[in-house]
Amino acid sequence: MVKGKYLLMGVLIVIIGIVFAVAVFPSEEKRVKKRFHLLSGWVSKSAEENSFTMLKKMKDIGTLFLEPCELKAPQESLSGSYTRQEISAYAGAARSHFSQLDFKLYDLHIAFPEREVAKVTLTTRLIGKLTSGEQVDEVRELECLLKKIDKKWFFSQVEVIEVLKK
Amino acid sequence: MAIHRRIRQFFFPSLTPMFLTRVFLVSLFAYLFFSYLCIPFTIQGISMEPTYPNGGVNFCWRLRYLLSEPQRHDVVAVRFAGSQVMLLKRVVAQEGEQVEFRAGRLYVDGKEIEEPYLRFPCDWNLPSRRVEKDCLYVVGDNRSMPIENHHFGQTSKIRVMGGPLW
Numbered sequence: 001m002v003k004g005k006y007l008l009m010g011v012l013i014v015i016i017g018i019v020f021a022v023a024v025f026p027s028e029e030k031r032v033k034k035r036f037h038l039l040s041g042w043v044s045k046s047a048e049e050n051s052f053t054m055l056k057k058m059k060d061i062g063t064l065f066l067e068p069c070e071l072k073a074p075q076e077s078l079s080g081s082y083t084r085q086e087i088s089a090y091a092g093a094a095r096s097h098f099s100q101l102d103f104k105l106y107d108l109h110i111a112f113p114e115r116e117v118a119k120v121t122l123t124t125r126l127i128g129k130l131t132s133g134e135q136v137d138e139v140r141e142l143e144c145l146l147k148k149i150d151k152k153w154f155f156s157q158v159e160v161i162e163v164l165k166k
Numbered sequence: 167m168a169i170h171r172r173i174r175q176f177f178f179p180s181l182t183p184m185f186l187t188r189v190f191l192v193s194l195f196a197y198l199f200f201s202y203l204c205i206p207f208t209i210q211g212i213s214m215e216p217t218y219p220n221g222g223v224n225f226c227w228r229l230r231y232l233l234s235e236p237q238r239h240d241v242v243a244v245r246f247a248g249s250q251v252m253l254l255k256r257v258v259a260q261e262g263e264q265v266e267f268r269a270g271r272l273y274v275d276g277k278e279i280e281e282p283y284l285r286f287p288c289d290w291n292l293p294s295r296r297v298e299k300d301c302l303y304v305v306g307d308n309r310s311m312p313i314e315n316h317h318f319g320q321t322s323k324i325r326v327m328g329g330p331l332w
Contacts, residue, residue, distance in 0.1 A: 107248025123246035137211065139253075141246040163246055164253070164304070164319035166292070 029110050032118045032146060035153045036105055039064055043103035045095055045128075054095070062088035065155045066147060072159040098136070101128035116148035121161075203228050204331065205249055213306030213316060214254050216285050217241070218330070226252065230329040235260075236302055238279070243327040244304060252327055253317065255304035256283070261323075265303045266294035267313075272305075286310035302326065 026034075042057045042064075049057075062084035069087060071078045082090070095101060106123040113119050126138045145157040179185050200206060205226040209218050218224070218241075226243045236242050236257045244253040258281075259265040259274050266272075270288030272279045288309035297303045297320050305318040 106250035107246065109247060121247045123248060123251045125251060139246060139251055163244065163325065164317055164321050166319040 028112065028118070028148075032110050032120060032153050033108060035064055035146065035155070036108060036120070036122070039155075040103045040105050043091065043095070043101065045098055045101040047100045054092070058088050058092040058095070061091045066149070069155055070157045072157070075160060075162070097130055098128040099131050101126065118146040118148075118153060120144045120146065205327075207243075207252065209254060213308050214241070214256075215308040217256075217283055217307045218254055225331040226328045227331050228328040231326060236323070236326055236329075238274075239281075239283075240329060242302070242304065242329050244321050244325050245327045249327060253304075254330065255306055255318065257302050258305050259297050259303035261297050261299050261301055263297050263303070264294050265292075265297060267292040270309065283307050284309065300324075 039061065042061045045054075045057075065082075065084055065087050067084050068081040069084075070081050071087075073079065078090070104125045104127070106125065108120060108122045111119045121141065121143050124140050124142055126136065126140075128136045130136060141161040141163055143159045143161055144155055146153045147156045148154075205228065207224060207226055209220060209222040209224065212220050226249070231242075238257055238260065240257045242255060242257055244255055246252070258272055258279070264273075264275050267288075267290040270290050272281060273294075284307060286308055290309055290313045292313065300323050301320040302323055303318075303320045306316060309316065
């Protein structure tokens with residue numbers, strides 16, 4: 001009986017240790033996911049967003065990208081290498097057309113084809129209201145490459161995958 | 167008395183190991199069935215109206231095309247990066263066929279195709295194009311909007327997740 005009690009306590013301590021280790025030292029996958037969630041939060045826009053928050057978010061979006069970052073989105077007239085400033089400016093201009101914007105992420109599949117390189121495929125959904133009052137609901141599949149530099153993950157390539165080709 | 171006891175047992179079951187095992191197995195089966203075989207979804211958007219109205223609930227039956235290929239007029243669920251966001255569209259042409267729209271009418275290999283499921287007027291014009299190998303040409307049933315505002319086109323067969331249950 002006493003042996004069983006010690007065994008149970010040992011198992012509990014091991015479980016708590018594992019949970020603590022996972023929480024304190026997140027896996028690379030979690031770190032990559034966190035970058036996407038930051039992007040989602042910074043692209044999204046609430047109806048009450050003030051100019052200060054807008055400028056900060058614009059600047060923050062740029063910090064997630066590598067200098068330069070390759071964008072392949074011919075449908076959105078974006079193709080080529082862009083600097084952080086250009087990406088921030090583009091994001092700011094795009095966000096300014098919306099009075100409200102929600103950028104949601106689904107089905108994130110993360111793979112590590114090389115050391116310090118992450119390949120992520122995901123579905124993004126942009127639901128918003130334009131300043132003209134028109135509702136927008138757009139879904140895209142993205143394929144992103146992220147590179148790890150100084151223990152941080154940065155977007156080095158973003159490609160919009162064409163699911164339906166007219 | 168026995169019936170009374172059975173009713174009570176049904177609503178307030180004793181937490182016996184057998185009962186807990188049964189609950190676990192039923193939960194596991196339900197999770198696997200509704201996650202991988204029969205995926206519930208809500209319809210968001212008007213592109214398949216009036217066949218599938220906005221806000222409707224349905225299930226994507228993954229085994230629909232296990233032993234057969236999608237045929238013309240079938241309604242299929244097309245995936246993006248995963249199963250969380252899908253497009254519900256109707257197959258209008260298969261690989262190798264020439265598809266075009268003339269004054270809102272669908273032509274496949276030069277022949278006009280009857281589409282009894284259409285209810286709204288359509289004035290689309292789309293030059294003829296060949297459906298590539300291992301692809302399907304899919305369109306929504308609601309073609310009342312301008313052609314540039316409707317998501318349709320050819321998609322790879324591997325993106326077809328299945329079909330709606332009803």
